[in-house]
Amino acid sequence: MRSLAILDSTLREGEQFIKTFFTLEQRVKIARWLDRLGVTFIELPSPVSSPETREAIQAICALGLRSHVVAHVRCVEADVQAALDTDVYGLNLFFGTSTELRSYSHGRRIEQIVQQSVPLIQQVRAAGRYVRFSAEDAFRSDLVDLLTIFDAVVEAGVQRIGLPDTVGIATPRQVDRLVSLAAARYPNVSIEFHGHNDTGCAIANTIAAFEAGADCLDVTVMGIGERNGIASLSGIISQLYIHYPDLLAHYDLTQLMELELYVAECLNINIPYNMPITAPCAFTHRAGVHTKAVLNNPGAYEILNPTDFGLVRHVDVGSRFTGRYAVGHRAVTLGLQLTSEEVAQLTRAIKERAEHGSLNDEEVNTFILAWYEEKGSLVW
Ligand code: HCA
Numbered sequence: 146m147r148s149l150a151i152l153d154s155t156l157r158e159g160e161q162f163i164k165t166f167f168t169l170e171q172r173v174k175i176a177r178w179l180d181r182l183g184v185t186f187i188e189l190p191s192p193v194s195s196p197e198t199r200e201a202i203q204a205i206c207a208l209g210l211r212s213h214v215v216a217h218v219r220c221v222e223a224d225v226q227a228a229l230d231t232d233v234y235g236l237n238l239f240f241g242t243s244t245e246l247r248s249y250s251h252g253r254r255i256e257q258i259v260q261q262s263v264p265l266i267q268q269v270r271a272a273g274r275y276v277r278f279s280a281e282d283a284f285r286s287d288l289v290d291l292l293t294i295f296d297a298v299v300e301a302g303v304q305r306i307g308l309p310d311t312v313g314i315a316t317p318r319q320v321d322r323l324v325s326l327a328a329a330r331y332p333n334v335s336i337e338f339h340g341h342n343d344t345g346c347a348i349a350n351t352i353a354a355f356e357a358g359a360d361c362l363d364v365t366v367m368g369i370g371e372r373n374g375i376a377s378l379s380g381i382i383s384q385l386y387i388h389y390p391d392l393l394a395h396y397d398l399t400q401l402m403e404l405e406l407y408v409a410e411c412l413n414i415n416i417p418y419n420m421p422i423t424a425p426c427a428f429t430h431r432a433g434v435h436t437k438a439v440l441n442n443p444g445a446y447e448i449l450n451p452t453d454f455g456l457v458r459h460v461d462v463g464s465r466f467t468g469r470y471a472v473g474h475r476a477v478t479l480g481l482q483l484t485s486e487e488v489a490q491l492t493r494a495i496k497e498r499a500e501h502g503s504l505n506d507e508e509v510n511t512f513i514l515a516w517y518e519e520k521g522s523l524v525w
């Protein structure tokens with residue numbers, strides 16, 4: 146079986162999201178939660194970012210988590226030394242390699258990037274720590290430049306190379322090609338992918354990277370990160386759950402919902418309506434055709450079993466698209482015994498009422514009970 150590491154970067158990339166500010170206590174709590182869920186790596190910012198960040202790194206390292214704690218560090222000697230002075234398991238080094246970043250960000254030529262990175266990689270290895278080198282903006286970088294750099298850093302001893310789609314420009318096909326090429330050329334190092342969501346392809350690209358040979362996938366809770374973020378933890382988990390369930394065998398998936406609720410609370414936002422698994426409506430069914438099939442067999446329209454995530458499904462009855470089957474089912478749960486003709490009448494009545502706006506569960510129940518009472522008094 147292939148191995149796969151999920152690297153959660155909620156505490157690093159996620160803090161680059163405009164709405165995020167985690168207190169020390171929140172950082173520690175989130176790290177514990179990620180560990181309980183079962184992610185392999187927890188990425189933290191560089192200790193040089195701020196004194197409290199350094200404190201948080203040490204506090205999280207001191208928890209003795211099963212997840213490996215790594216710091217995201219520039220290829221700058223002082224930054225590397227500061228990270229080595231903490232107890233992190235490893236260093237995630239990075240350097241911008243595209244013309245855009247070389248021109249407008251750090252101004253280094255390819256040879257300079259190599260000259261600067263190689264001794265630092267050797268230093269981290271000599272210190273007995275895990276080291277990864279990532280070519281920032283890999284998907285806008287010249288292929289020859291990329292391979293020149295990767296050849297050098299692999300030779301210098303990196304254990305993993307990173308191919309981030311920093312600006313979210315790649316298509317799944319491009320990801321497939323570049324990751325396949327890297328996997329074939331560097332069979333002895335791990336390959337990490339980090340996909341931004343500027344064009345909405347982050348989850349698709351991350352899964353494409355996995356299928357092309359990447360064995361470390363970057364995610365954040367709810368996909369938070371710079372601009373509109375990266376692949377979401379729940380999106381990647383949902384794909385793996387369906388297509389590669391063995392890779393999630395050691396995960397406690399029931400932690401996901403509570404973790405997301407907690408991070409959403411820290412950010413003072415709601416979990417987005419379209420988030421896989423954790424969206425409030427992720428297991429809600431509405432249209433009559435769907436609800437009938439789902440009530441017969443949830444697998445008809447559900448590829449994820451909500452109970453595996455500690456969640457429950459919901460069958461909506463209060464819309465103009467509702468169907469008899471779901472209405473009859475709801476009547477039974479309310480303790481009413483209706484004939485099929487009565488169910489048909491009630492369905493018509495709900496649909497008519499819902500033309501003026503959908504009803505929530507409570508309103509539906511009240512409506513059904515009132516309808517039943519009125520019908521009873523008419524018959525009486
Ligand atoms: C950043 C950029 C980064 C780095 C990813 C990596 C990106 O915020 O520094 O180190 O692999 O998207 O390229 O997040």
Ligand code: CU
Binds near residue numbers: 311339371375
């Ligand atoms: Cu990023």
